Amino acid sequence: MKKILFASSETHPLIKTGGLADVAGSLPLALADLGQDVRIIMPNYQAIKNCEPGRYLCTVRVNNCDVNLLETRLPDSNVIVWLVDYPPFFNVPGNPYLDEAGRPWANIGERFALFCRIIVEVAMNRAYLDWRADILHCNDWQTGLAPALLSLEQERPATVFTIHNMAYQGLFPGSAYSQLNLPGQLLHPEGLEFHGMLSFIKGGLAYSDRITTVSPTYAQEIQTPEFGYGLEGLLAHKQQQLRGIINGIDTTVWDPSSDNYLAHNYTADKLEGKQANKAALQQELGLPVAADVPLFGLIGRLVEQKGIDLVLNCLAEMTTLPLQFALLGSGDKSIEYRLQEFARLYPEKVAVTIGYDERLAHRIEAGSDIFLMPSRFEPCGLNQMYSQRYGTIPIVRRTGGLADTVVDSLPESIANGTASGISFNDASAAALIEAIKRSLVLFHNPKIWRQIQRNAMAKDFSWKNSAAQYLALYDEI
Structure with missing residues (x-):
């Protein structure tokens, strides 16, 4: 059994x-199910809900600040959560990164530098908890300074750093280095310095024993200029330590046979129930109830990363095809407006819900x-996995986790029973509309369509799979 501190x-x-x-709410649970001693550590924000109030454990002094550690648990589990309680930084309204008005916190660097110092004290068993980590598993730039600070310690735990999205790096002006009172021996081009600035994510990348990201394809993509955001050289240099492991999904929450939100529950053997859900959804959204008209869904943030501009550029042609389109999402206001305009002009074809x-x-x-x-890029993606579990055939661009979780329906994959979706290569409206037309041809061949649905529903996207891969990684180090 390993002691794993999950930050x-x-x-x-x-x-x-x-x-x-x-991920932070699911992977530790799956690791605990595999017999590991996992503790989560996170800041004690004012907006935290759904858990018992934290019980006071101790006070740790770092960088001239007295910081309390509180203990609670993940709901309905025995997994302990340690809350880093420093009211001047965290007991304020807003979310982890933005204030109430939606502006990034002015002191966001100080907040997460303090968090990282406490992570190190806990990992090294200097926080009066009588618990010393074997593995420190850090996630994204907010925890990136912890592996860097640990590199200065004797007999430190092994470190794993997971990149959930390379686009967010925690970059600060060079002057932040002395303001944050960080050790001088970490500030150099092989360390925390990035073109004269301070980079939190670089701490995780340069100093961790292993780097993971949330899909094998994304692990390759971030070693290229297009997806590496200036750190592709460092990642390519560390490729022996870099691994892609697909995120799991919560298969208790996303399960068509027991999902309480559905009008009718169904399984791969009883797909008639899916038809009943389609009719209920068409009725709810004010679309004509028609079993033989394929209904396309989209749920997501309305931003360029998600390829929503490609969808907008296809919508005029889509309204001429025998299909319906239901969208749920929010984001860029001009995109929201254009989508609502389509729904107003084509109420029989397009239903848009903003929010x-x-x-x-x-x-x-x-x-x-x-x-x-x-999506233009998608480190892992969840909706394509939810869709397959629900027998809803995903159309995806072949990138990141989408490439790793969806098998394109081609004659060969249909014949060998692996086809589970439709994928295309170019981030262009022409490539997307071609994929949409290909899906219409398949939809109107009921025998093949049902087989693709069953293939998709048979896939195992549970966390158990991913947790076993992380455990093997911990064993290596």
Whole structure:
């Protein structure tokens, strides 16, 4: 049994702004199920909910600050969560990265530097907890200074650093280095310095024993200028230590046979229930109820990364095809406006819901025939996995985790029973509309379509799979 300290700036269901929280709330549980002693450490934000209030453990002094450690648990589990309690930084309204008005915290560097110092004290068993980590598993730039600071320690734990999205790096002016009172021996081009600036993520990349990211294809992509954001050279240099491991999904929450949000539950053997969900969704969204018209779904942030501009450039042609389109999402205001305009002009074809609604998200996953996910880049992605589990065939661009989790429906993959979706290469509207037309041909061949649905629903996207790969990685180091 290993003692694993899992450091994250957010953890579902305590607080969540994105996919990192889902991983931090699921992977430690899966590791605990494999018999490991896992503790999560995260800041004690004012906005934390869904857990018992933290019990006071001790006070640790770092960088002239007295910081309390509190203890709670992940809901419905025995996994301990240690909350780093420093009210001047964390007991304020807002989310982990933005204040109430949606502006980035002015002191965000100080906040996460303090968090990293406490991570080190806990990992080294200097926090009066009588618990010393074998492995410190850090996630994203907010924890990047911890492996760097640990590199200066004798007999330190082994370190793993996971990149959830290379686009976020924690870059600060060079002057922040002395303001944060960081050790001088870490400030050099092989260390925390990045073109005269201070880079938090570089601490994780340069000093960790192993680097992981959330899919094998993304692990290759971040070693190129297009996806590496200036750090591709360092990642290529460390490629022996770099591994891609696909995130799992919560198969208890996303399960068409027991999902409480659905009008009808169903399984791969009883796909009639899926038809009933489609009819209920068409009715709910004010679309004509028609079993033989394929319903396309899309759920996501309306930003360029997600390829929503490609969808907008296809919509005019899509309205001429025998299909319906249901979208749920929010983001760029001009994109929201253009989508709403299409829904107003083509109420029989297009239904747009701006915002986020968990219930509707489940109903779109279950009620759609086909799911659009034409991302420009996608480190892992979750909706393509939810879709397959619900027998909803995803159309994806061949990038990152989308390339690793969806098998294109070609004559060979249809014949050998592995086909589970449709993929295309170019980030262009022409390539997307071609994939959409290809899906229409397959949809109108019921025998083949049902086989692709069953292939998709048979795939195992559980965390158990991913946790076993992380455990093997911990064993290596």
